[in-house]
Amino acid sequence: MAGAPGAALGGRSTAGWELRQPYDAKIVALALLVALGLGVSAQRVEGQRFLVLTWEWGQSLVGLRESSQIGRGLARMGESLFPPQLAERTEISRIENFDPERLPWFSRIERQESREVRVNRQSLQTETHVEIKEFLVQPVGYLWRVAVKMVETLEIALWGTILAVAVSVPLAIGGARNYTPSPGVYAAARGLVSFLRAIPEMISALFLVLAYGFGPIAGILALGLHAAGFLGKFYAEDVENADRGPQEALQAIGAGKLQVLWFGVLPQVFPQYIAYTLYVLDRNVRMAIVIGIVGAGGIGQELKGRYDMFNYGHVSTILLALFVTVFLLDQVSARIRARLI
Amino acid sequence: MLSFVGVGKVFPGGPRALQSVTLHVPRGQFCVVLGPSGAGKSTLLRLVNGLVEPTAGLVRVDGVTVTRKTLAAVRPRVAMIHQQFNLSPRLSVAKNVLAGSLPAVSTARALLHLFPAGLRRKACDLVARVGLDAEHLHRRASDLSGGQQQRVGIARAFILDPAVVLADEPVASLDPNISRDILALLRQASKERGATVLCSLHQVDLAREFAERIIGVHSGEIVYDGPAADLDDATLTLIYHQTKPGSPVPAPAAIATGGRR
Numbered sequence: 001m002a003g004a005p006g007a008a009l010g011g012r013s014t015a016g017w018e019l020r021q022p023y024d025a026k027i028v029a030l031a032l033l034v035a036l037g038l039g040v041s042a043q044r045v046e047g048q049r050f051l052v053l054t055w056e057w058g059q060s061l062v063g064l065r066e067s068s069q070i071g072r073g074l075a076r077m078g079e080s081l082f083p084p085q086l087a088e089r090t091e092i093s094r095i096e097n098f099d100p101e102r103l104p105w106f107s108r109i110e111r112q113e114s115r116e117v118r119v120n121r122q123s124l125q126t127e128t129h130v131e132i133k134e135f136l137v138q139p140v141g142y143l144w145r146v147a148v149k150m151v152e153t154l155e156i157a158l159w160g161t162i163l164a165v166a167v168s169v170p171l172a173i174g175g176a177r178n179y180t181p182s183p184g185v186y187a188a189a190r191g192l193v194s195f196l197r198a199i200p201e202m203i204s205a206l207f208l209v210l211a212y213g214f215g216p217i218a219g220i221l222a223l224g225l226h227a228a229g230f231l232g233k234f235y236a237e238d239v240e241n242a243d244r245g246p247q248e249a250l251q252a253i254g255a256g257k258l259q260v261l262w263f264g265v266l267p268q269v270f271p272q273y274i275a276y277t278l279y280v281l282d283r284n285v286r287m288a289i290v291i292g293i294v295g296a297g298g299i300g301q302e303l304k305g306r307y308d309m310f311n312y313g314h315v316s317t318i319l320l321a322l323f324v325t326v327f328l329l330d331q332v333s334a335r336i337r338a339r340l341i
Numbered sequence: 342m343l344s345f346v347g348v349g350k351v352f353p354g355g356p357r358a359l360q361s362v363t364l365h366v367p368r369g370q371f372c373v374v375l376g377p378s379g380a381g382k383s384t385l386l387r388l389v390n391g392l393v394e395p396t397a398g399l400v401r402v403d404g405v406t407v408t409r410k411t412l413a414a415v416r417p418r419v420a421m422i423h424q425q426f427n428l429s430p431r432l433s434v435a436k437n438v439l440a441g442s443l444p445a446v447s448t449a450r451a452l453l454h455l456f457p458a459g460l461r462r463k464a465c466d467l468v469a470r471v472g473l474d475a476e477h478l479h480r481r482a483s484d485l486s487g488g489q490q491q492r493v494g495i496a497r498a499f500i501l502d503p504a505v506v507l508a509d510e511p512v513a514s515l516d517p518n519i520s521r522d523i524l525a526l527l528r529q530a531s532k533e534r535g536a537t538v539l540c541s542l543h544q545v546d547l548a549r550e551f552a553e554r555i556i557g558v559h560s561g562e563i564v565y566d567g568p569a570a571d572l573d574d575a576t577l578t579l580i581y582h583q584t585k586p587g588s589p590v591p592a593p594a595a596i597a598t599g600g601r602r
Contacts (some may be wrong), residue, residue, distance in 0.1 A: 128364055140526075245423065245425050245426075245427035246427050246428060246429045246430070248392070248423075248427060249421065249423055249427035249428075249497075250443060251392075251439060252390050252392055252416065252421045253390075253417055253419070253420060253421065253441060253443070253444055253501070254412065254413055254415075254416025254417045254444040255443035255444050256368075256443070256444075256448055256451075257439075258448055258451075259443045259448060259451045259452075260443075260453065262451060262452055263429055263432065263436070263440045263443060263451070264429055267429045267430065267431040267432045268429065268430065268431065270431060271431075275558075
């Protein structure tokens with residue numbers, strides 16, 4: 001456009017106006033500094049080794065290289081994980097009060113001969129002994145056991161969630177600025193919520209196992225307390241941010257605090273609460289598996305035991321069960337959400 | 342009887358919202374408060390149920406002075422209808438109407454949503470009275486149109502048979518025809534029950550049509566108090582003139598045909 005700079009349309013001068021570039025040399029220098037820092041950190045976390053190993057694996061995949069460390073590792077894992085162990089074999093002599101006439105459903109007895117060469121102490125000759133061991137074989141016995149453990153894990157997650165909701169609701173009311181009974185209660189509730197959220201389930205489970213022993217109790221407490229910290233924070237923030245209109249309408253006619261909360265706030269925040277609670281349930285199922293590894297009951301405890309005994313066939317069955325469970329859980333929680341919201 | 346005696350209100354750090362208002366509204370009167378935005382109409386209404394505390398003077402409802410101590414007794418006798426309806430959006434129409442009776446219901450009953458049979462009956466009657474049908478009872482309030490929501494707001498206001506109904510721009514977000522229906526409903530319902538109505542409005546024509554008495558407020562002061570019939574152009578100029586020095590006084594005719602709209 002023709003015209004002197006600074007002399008704009010309509011007689012208004014734009015002389016003092018300026019549109020700067022979005023970043024200057026200082027910001028570029030800062031970005032370079034950050035990149036340098038990340039470079040140093042990458043060295044410390046074996047970034048180079050990661051790249052080398054992955055490069056070698058890529059080469060071996062397209063045939064430029066005979067083998068690679070990653071390939072060998074994965075192959076070894078694949079071999080040991082396959083096939084999944086479904087059956088359970090138990091030596092009959094170890095079963096108390098075994099009654100061959102009344103076998104459990106779908107089970108059979110297998111005989112196994114084993115030859116042993118022993119030296120007869122009197123004749124000093126070697127003799128071959130034939131020993132027959134009897135096994136009770138239940139074709140899906142182990143799968144059943146995994147299912148039972150998985151149900152236990154789900155129960156731990158469910159009770160952990162119930163505990164979390166029960167603990168977090170009073171904490172949320174105390175920790176919502178507009179409904180707290182007093183500033184002291186507010187500070188205490190917010191503090192406790194932060195504290196609960198700060199402790200990972202895995203860590204609290206370690207200590208709770210010491211207190212309550214191996215099994216589900218430690219798991220339920222660990223999951224419930226951590227999730228209470230999460231829910232307490234989010235419930236409280238939703239209460240604080242709820243639309244004031246309906247609350248004011250009920251306050252104006254003299255409804256009590258709890259009544260206003262129940263009729264003016266809860267209906268508004270309910271869909272969010274359902275979403276948070278389902279998320280916590282979902283997360284608790286996955287965490288219940290993990291904390292089983294430190295002895296807090298359920299399928300995780302079984303997984304840890306089998307892994308430590310190198311029973312990779314069993315491990316593989318457990319892993320498959322985990323995938324199926326988490327997948328089903330996703331479907332179910334999506335449906336519950338759609339129905340309730 | 343609703344009385345304001347020398348009532349003043351200064352918001353902390355803010356302007357003077359009301360200065361020395363004295364006003365008596367006899368029982369059963371339909372009284373409309375007119376005035377430009379920021380004149381103090383809302384403050385005047387909110388003083389009655391203690392949502393705003395006066396910095397000077399006092400407000401009496403049937404002889405009881407509104408203070409923090411008497412609030413619990415006064416509030417259930419003073420209903421309020423809001424510009425944005427202020428219903429709980431996800432609650433059903435029936436629950437919203439019943440929520441108007443919360444001060445008369447024990448907290449335990451309220452938490453369990455177990456309202457006494459008498460109140461449930463009354464809620465049905467009121468929903469019918471405000472022109473909604475049985476099918477609306479269980480619909481969510483947010484699924485209704487604006488006019489229907491305000492009908493629910495009126496039903497909620499009347500469930501405890503209030504002595505005073507405060508209507509804070511009840512039709513400001515509704516279209517003209519529905520506004521007329523809603524105000525007619527409000528007037529009839531309050532006449533049937535002998536309730537005093539203090540209603541702030543922006544539309545001068547609606548005020549003329551429905552008010553028995555009009556209070557004109559400007560900059561926190563009452564500049565007109567009289568019957569709707571006496572509201573002439575000069576008075577409107579008095580109510581709606583701009584206070585900024587040098588700005589022209591608007592032509593009254595422009596205001597008379599629809600206030601802010």
